[in-house]
Amino acid sequence: MxxxxxxxxxxxxxxxxxxxxCTRPDDRSTWDWVVLRGDVWQTHGQAVASAFYYLPTSFxxxxxxxxxxxxxxxxxxxxxxxxxxxxxxxxYRILPQRYFTNYCKLILGIWLMNQHRITQENLCNAxxxxxxxxxxxxxxxxxxMQTCIHFICPCMHLLVHLLCEVxxxxxxxxxxxxxxxxxxxxxxxxxxxxxNPFTNLSQRGIRxxxxxxxxxxxxxxxxxxxxxGDLPHGSKDIEDRFVLLHARDKHPECLRECKVDALNKFxxxxxxxxxxxxxxxxxxxxxxxxxxxxxxxxxxxxxxxRTACNVKVCQMFCLLCSSHLSLPYT
Amino acid sequence: xxxxxxxxxxxxxxxxNEVHRIFEDxxxxxxxxxxxxxxxxxxxxxxFQDGRIHEDDIILMFSINGAQLYAKKVLSCWIxxxxxxxxxxxxxxKKHRVFVGSFIPGPNNPxxxxxxxxxxxQHLVALQKEGLRIWDVALQHEVDSKVFLALITADGPGMMHxxxxxxxxxxxxxxxxxxxxxxxEQHGKHYFPALLKPLDYDVEDCMHDDIDVRHLPIPSYEKxxxxxxxxxxxxxxxxxxx
Numbered sequence: 192m193x194x195x196x197x198x199x200x201x202x203x204x205x206x207x208x209x210x211x212x213c214t215r216p217d218d219r220s221t222w223d224w225v226v227l228r229g230d231v232w233q234t235h236g237q238a239v240a241s242a243f244y245y246l247p248t249s250f251x252x253x254x255x256x257x258x259x260x261x262x263x264x265x266x267x268x269x270x271x272x273x274x275x276x277x278x279x280x281x282x283y284r285i286l287p288q289r290y291f292t293n294y295c296k297l298i299l300g301i302w303l304m305n306q307h308r309i310t311q312e313n314l315c316n317a318x319x320x321x322x323x324x325x326x327x328x329x330x331x332x333x334x335x336m337q338t339c340i341h342f343i344c345p346c347m348h349l350l351v352h353l354l355c356e357v358x359x360x361x362x363x364x365x366x367x368x369x370x371x372x373x374x375x376x377x378x379x380x381x382x383x384x385x386x387n388p389f390t391n392l393s394q395r396g397i398r399x400x401x402x403x404x405x406x407x408x409x410x411x412x413x414x415x416x417x418x419x420g421d422l423p424h425g426s427k428d429i430e431d432r433f434v435l436l437h438a439r440d441k442h443p444e445c446l447r448e449c450k451v452d453a454l455n456k457f458x459x460x461x462x463x464x465x466x467x468x469x470x471x472x473x474x475x476x477x478x479x480x481x482x483x484x485x486x487x488x489x490x491x492x493x494x495x496x497r498t499a500c501n502v503k504v505c506q507m508f509c510l511l512c513s514s515h516l517s518l519p520y521t
Numbered sequence: 522x523x524x525x526x527x528x529x530x531x532x533x534x535x536x537x538n539e540v541h542r543i544f545e546d547x548x549x550x551x552x553x554x555x556x557x558x559x560x561x562x563x564x565x566x567x568x569f570q571d572g573r574i575h576e577d578d579i580i581l582m583f584s585i586n587g588a589q590l591y592a593k594k595v596l597s598c599w600i601x602x603x604x605x606x607x608x609x610x611x612x613x614x615k616k617h618r619v620f621v622g623s624f625i626p627g628p629n630n631p632x633x634x635x636x637x638x639x640x641x642x643q644h645l646v647a648l649q650k651e652g653l654r655i656w657d658v659a660l661q662h663e664v665d666s667k668v669f670l671a672l673i674t675a676d677g678p679g680m681m682h683x684x685x686x687x688x689x690x691x692x693x694x695x696x697x698x699x700x701x702x703x704x705x706e707q708h709g710k711h712y713f714p715a716l717l718k719p720l721d722y723d724v725e726d727c728m729h730d731d732i733d734v735r736h737l738p739i740p741s742y743e744k745x746x747x748x749x750x751x752x753x754x755x756x757x758x759x760x761x762x763x
Contacts, residue, residue, distance in 0.1 A: 193676045214706065307610070308557040322734055329717050337719040340704055341711070345677070345689035348714035351734055352697050360562040366674050368586060370614045374602050375588040377616060388590055389598055389626035396621045403620075410526050 192267065192367040195301050198346035200270040203294070204261070206332065206342065207286065208232065217338035224290045224332065231285060233258055238281050239273060246272070248497050249480040267372070275301055289331050296324040304353055309362050318354040325350055432477035438487055443467035530659035535609040536560070537576045540569055558610050565671060577664040579653070580606040581645075582672040583622070586679050587630060599625035599634070601641070606671060634682045645670060692726075698740040702729050 205211040209225035219225065227235060236258025246253040254269040254277065275298050286294065303309065303317035325347055333339040353363065360366055384391040406413045422428060427435040444467060446454065451466045472487040488496060524530045539560055546553055553561050559582070560566070568574045585601035601622040604613055612618060625637045648668040657664050673683060680696050681688035690711040693700050703712030704719065704727045716732045755761035 308555050310555045311552070314556070326716065326734060329715065333715070333717070333719075335717050335720045337706065337722050340706055340713050340715055340719060341709075343713045343715045345694050345714060348695055348701065349697075351737065352695070352699065356697070357556055358562065359564050360672065361556050361559040365559045365610060366582065366672050368584065368674060368676055370604060370619060371584040371586050371600070371602055371674075374616075374619050374621065375586065375600055378600065378621070379588065379590055382590070388596065389624065392590075392598060393624040393626070396624055399621055 192363075192369050192372070194346050194349050195305065196267040196271045196274075198344060199297070199301075200274045202342070202344050202346065203274065203297075207282075212341060214338040214341070217336065223287060226285050226287070235281060235285070239277060242277055244493060244496060245498055246276075247480065249478075250276075253497075274298075275305075293324060293327050293331055296320045296327070300324060300350070300353075304357070304363060307362065307364060309357060314354060314357060321350045321353060426475075427471075434475040435471045436473040436475055436481065438472040440469045440471075443469040524655050524657045524659075527658050530657055532609065532612055533605075533607045534659060535612075536580065536607040539609075540576055544569075559606055559672065568669070568671075574669045575667070578667045578669050580669045580671045582606055582674065583670060584674045585683065586676055590627075595628060597627045597630055599627075599631055599637070601625075601638070631682070698745060700738045700740070700744065701732060702727070 202211075204227070206224055207227045209219055209222060209228060213219050236256045239254050240256035243253045243255075250272060252266060252268045252272075254273040255265070257265065257269075257273060260269075279295060279298055282291065282294070297320075300317045300321035303313045303320075306313065309317075328347065329335075329343060332342050356363065378392060378395060381395045382388050382391050422434060423436060425437045425439075429435055446466050446468055451462060454460075454466065454468070455462055470484065470486045472484055474482045474484070476482060483496075488498075524533065539558065543553065543560065543566065547566070556562070565574070565580070569576075574580065582604040583601060584604060585599060587597045587599050590596045590598055603620040603622050605618065605620070606613065608618060622641050623637070625631050625634075631637050645668055653666045653668065655664050655666050656662075675683055677689050677696065680686075684696070686696070686698070687694060689696065692703055692705075692712045694703055694712055694714060695701055701714060704715045704722070705712045705724060707724055712727075716734055718729070718731050722728075752761065
């Protein structure tokens with residue numbers, strides 16, 4: 192975790208912004224990779240911020256404006272999306288070609304290594320990309336100069352070892368520090384008494400242990416919590432791991448005749464007479480992602496939406512929904 | 522607790538089922554097609570093959586880190602957790618499955634971290650020595666389980682505290698103990714893992730040639746033991762350096 196989303200972004204950004212230490216007689220003005228300065232840096236930050244509304248909610252926290260926030264709590268997750276997601280698009284043609292090529296090798300390697308399932312082929316490609324990145328990095332940035340030796344952070348060396356580590360202990364994500372960092376976050380927000388945070392924190396920990404012990408002795412204590420499964424209140428399971436989620440129309444609404452015709456044509460059915468349809472706002476698909484229908488989404492201002500892509504639902508899928516007389520318009 | 526209810530007991534059987542699957546796969550091929558868990562690494566497969574772990578055992582991952590409790594105040598508190606590798610990867614990292622090990626209060630970093638880890642580890646050792654008898658609801662019989670500590674994870678500075686090695690700015694700074702030598706600036710104290718020897722470079726004890734990244738030294742127990750002997754037999758810093 193620290194390697195890909197904290198150390199490397201830190202190193203690359205300090206190079207591109209020219210904030211890394213400069214040892215004399217080296218001179219910053221000779222560094223042709225320092226491109227994120229002045230107006231370019233400002234516009235770059237705005238571009239990152241404008242991408243906010245076009246990253247789906249399944250991507251979690253989208254990156255803030257990096258110019259404003261880089262020194263004040265830019266989250267690891269934001270760095271991840273920024274450097275390996277938005278970066279290649281936003282830095283294309285801004286970063287000189289040789290540095291950009293070098294950067295792309297890093298992205299390829301890290302993308303493959305960050306997967307939950309890494310195939311043998313992925314491993315070979317990732318390793319080649321990362322080796323080539325590290326070797327080329329010294330070539331293009333350091334140019335064998337003694338004054339540039341501090342560009343080669345300790346994290347660069349670890350990239351070389353990633354392959355062996357995957358072979359030895361599986362994908363890095365399985366043994367990464369995300370779990371602990373999240374736990375620290377969870378415990379940290381539980382602190383209630385700021386006068387003596389350490390005592391308070393350990394008491395919270397002890398309480399957790401007590402609860403665990405109690406549940407171990409009397410399992411029924413936990414019993415009813417999970418009875419509802421993981422489906423939220425008011426949702427409707429429409430099989431094949433598709434779930435309709437609120438909001439929805441209170442009552443099915445009757446359609447006008449022309450609408451019934453249009454619907455029949457679209458679904459290739461021949462419903463006649465009164466056809467009532469209930470609209471739903473959201474649909475959870477088997478991947479766990481949630482689709483939003485235009486019905487509710489159009490009522491919100493753009494600043495409150497997170498649109499990844501707009502799709503028109505296919506016929507097969509509508510047939511599935513139509514049996515419930517509820518049609519999510521996407 | 523895990524083995525009390527049939528659902529959670531079958532969750533914990535992930536390890537058992539996965540290990541069977543891996544060994545079946547390995548009968549037909551030399552290596553796995555895909556890596557998606559710690560169990561797929563050679564370390565744990567080897568431990569199963571040698572009989573150091575059995576399918577009924579409990580496998581743990583230890584994870585430690587220093588936490589900055591407040592953004593604007595230097596108050597670091599060290600926390601460690603245990604993660605149960607018997608559960609499937611989709612399950613084991615969830616909040617209610619993570620076991621908090623202990624808190625080491627600050628405000629400074631612990632000086633002797635071993636002393637703080639001792640109570641937790643002693644508990645572990647006791648379980649390893651005496652074994653843990655568990656009634657498994659899903660199997661409907663009693664299993665004799667040992668606890669196996671498979672992984673110790675920490676970030677760079679945390680690892681330095683745990684392993685007692687030099688840390689990332691040292692001459693042999695690699696946390697995986699590959700022993701690759703770093704280079705330093707003329708008057709600098711920090712070493713950097715440069716592969717190529719800088720031009721016109723003349724710094725004492727960094728005069729090694731370019732390093733081929735494809736043939737890095739391999740970490741070995743022997744080397745560690747040899748170095749450890751040097752450390753333990755040196756009465757003072759000067760003799761150690763010599």
